[in-house]
Amino acid sequence: MMDSEEIVAKLNWFYSLELNQVNLYMAQSKQVEDLYISKVLERASYIEQQHVDNIAAQIKKMGSTPTHLGDIISPILGKTGGNIASLFGVVPLLKVDILLEQKAMSDYKDFISQVEQDSELWSLLWSNLIDEDLHTSWFSSKVQELECRMQKEKER
Numbered sequence: 001m002m003d004s005e006e007i008v009a010k011l012n013w014f015y016s017l018e019l020n021q022v023n024l025y026m027a028q029s030k031q032v033e034d035l036y037i038s039k040v041l042e043r044a045s046y047i048e049q050q051h052v053d054n055i056a057a058q059i060k061k062m063g064s065t066p067t068h069l070g071d072i073i074s075p076i077l078g079k080t081g082g083n084i085a086s087l088f089g090v091v092p093l094l095k096v097d098i099l100l101e102q103k104a105m106s107d108y109k110d111f112i113s114q115v116e117q118d119s120e121l122w123s124l125l126w127s128n129l130i131d132e133d134l135h136t137s138w139f140s141s142k143v144q145e146l147e148c149r150m151q152k153e154k155e156r
C-alpha cells in the first residue's frame with residue numbers, strides 16, 4: 001500500500017506523461033496526411049487532456065499542486081523508441097504511440113493494485129487504463145492494416 005505522499009508523486013508522473021501525450025498526439029495529428037488517422041490522433045489527444053484534468057483534480061483533492069515533471073516520453077522510449085521515431089512514416093509513428101500506451105497501461109495496472117483502499121481513485125485509474133487500452137487497440141490494428149497493405153504492394 002502507498003502513503004499519500006507516494007500516491008501524489010505517482011499521480012504527478014502520470015500527470016506529466018498524459019500532458020506529454022496531449023502535445024504529442026496533437027502534433028502528430030497535424031503531421032499525418034491521412035485524414036482519418038489525423039482525426040483519431042486529434043480525438044486521442046482530447047481524451048489524454050481529460051486524463052490530465054482528472055489526474056490534476058485528484059492531486060488537488062489530496063491537497064497538493066499538479067507538477068509538470070517535463071519530458072517523460074524520452075526515457076520511456078529510450079534508444080529503441082528514439083530510433084523508431086526518427087524513421088519517417090505513419091507506421092513508425094504509431095509504433096511509438098503503442099510503446100507509450102503500453103507503458104502507461106502497465107503503470108496504471110501497477111498503481112491500481114496499490115490503491116484498492118481508495119475506491120474513487122481506483123475507479124479513476126481504471127477508466128484511464130481502459131481508454132489507453134482502446135488507443136492501443138486502434139493503433140495496433142491500423143499498423144497491421146498498413147503493414148499488410150505495404151506487403152501486398154511489394155508482392156505486386
Ligand SMILES: [Fe+2]
Pocket residue numbers: 018021047048051104128131132
Ligand atoms: Fe491517457
Ligand SMILES: [Fe+2]
Pocket residue numbers: 021044048101131132135
Ligand atoms: Fe492513451
